[in-house]
Amino acid sequence: MNPYLQNLNRLEFLVTFACTGRCKHCSEGDHVNSGEHINGDAAADMVQKVVAKYAIKSLMTFGGEPLLYPEEVYKIHKAARNAGIVNRQLITNGFFNRDDEEIKHVAKALVESGVNDIMLSVDAFHQETIPIEPVMSFASALQGLDIPKFRVHPAWLVSTDADNPYNNKTREILSLFTVKDIPVSSGNMIFPEGNALKYLNEYFDLSVPHISPYDESPYDITAICVEPNGRVLSGNIYQSDILNIMEDYTPEGKRA
Numbered sequence: 001m002n003p004y005l006q007n008l009n010r011l012e013f014l015v016t017f018a019c020t021g022r023c024k025h026c027s028e029g030d031h032v033n034s035g036e037h038i039n040g041d042a043a044a045d046m047v048q049k050v051v052a053k054y055a056i057k058s059l060m061t062f063g064g065e066p067l068l069y070p071e072e073v074y075k076i077h078k079a080a081r082n083a084g085i086v087n088r089q090l091i092t093n094g095f096f097n098r099d100d101e102e103i104k105h106v107a108k109a110l111v112e113s114g115v116n117d118i119m120l121s122v123d124a125f126h127q128e129t130i131p132i133e134p135v136m137s138f139a140s141a142l143q144g145l146d147i148p149k150f151r152v153h154p155a156w157l158v159s160t161d162a163d164n165p166y167n168n169k170t171r172e173i174l175s176l177f178t179v180k181d182i183p184v185s186s187g188n189m190i191f192p193e194g195n196a197l198k199y200l201n202e203y204f205d206l207s208v209p210h211i212s213p214y215d216e217s218p219y220d221i222t223a224i225c226v227e228p229n230g231r232v233l234s235g236n237i238y239q240s241d242i243l244n245i246m247e248d249y250t251p252e253g254k255r256a
């Protein structure tokens with residue numbers, strides 16, 4: 001086993017960079033409504049192969065907006081459930097359709113595919129461009145299903161208790177969910193990169209270094225993330241076997 005990956009315990013799939021939102025705080029910058037997306041069959045095959053060799057405890061699908069391509073999301077989570085991965089997460093902004101019946105159908109299919117932890121991104125930033133009505137419909141549909149973990153997942157600016165117009169608006173939006181007994185996660189703190197650096201820089205002290213909470217040591221990788229074009233580590237799952245890609249990995253790049 002590659003020693004740099006011996007503690008690997010998590011797989012992440014960035015389903016697409018396409019998104020229905022245009023958030024001011026987005027770390028990924030600008031988005032389009034549709035675009036390249038992950039191949040669910042290749043991703044499912046990778047899940048099965050990696051789990052056979054590594055003790056993977058959790059898997060996450062996210063984006064962009066992953067539910068622009070729900071079929072690929074189902075395939076990945078079915079593979080994760082069949083492989084015995086315990087925690088199977090989805091992060092979504094909840095806006096992928098305006099039709100109530102279609103929203104209910106996707107909610108049900110997600111649970112049936114094995115997703116057991118859904119984080120719904122709602123806050124002042126998302127709701128500047130994402131209408132709340134279809135998001136509430138999706139939340140209501142999920143509430144009626146047997147899903148072990150479902151919570152709304154806000155982004156906070158500066159700190160969770162900071163008093164600024166964005167956080168105050170977020171508190172207002174969250175109350176729409178708490179009144180329906182939908183739990184709220186501790187959320188995440190906005191990090192100054194991408195759009196956040198462009199539009200919210202007045203809230204950050206840029207004279208001090210900011211370390212992304214998502215960065216990890218290239219010498220001890222615990223999570224790997226596959227991009228919509230198949231890229232992961234120094235390889236591509238559409239072109240090479242994932243186990244070879246993992247074996248070839250070095251912090252400096254591909255082995256000679």
Ligand code: SF4
Nearest residue numbers: 019021023026064093
């Ligand atoms: S923060 Fe999420 S919902 Fe908003 S634009 Fe970025 S990927 Fe889309």
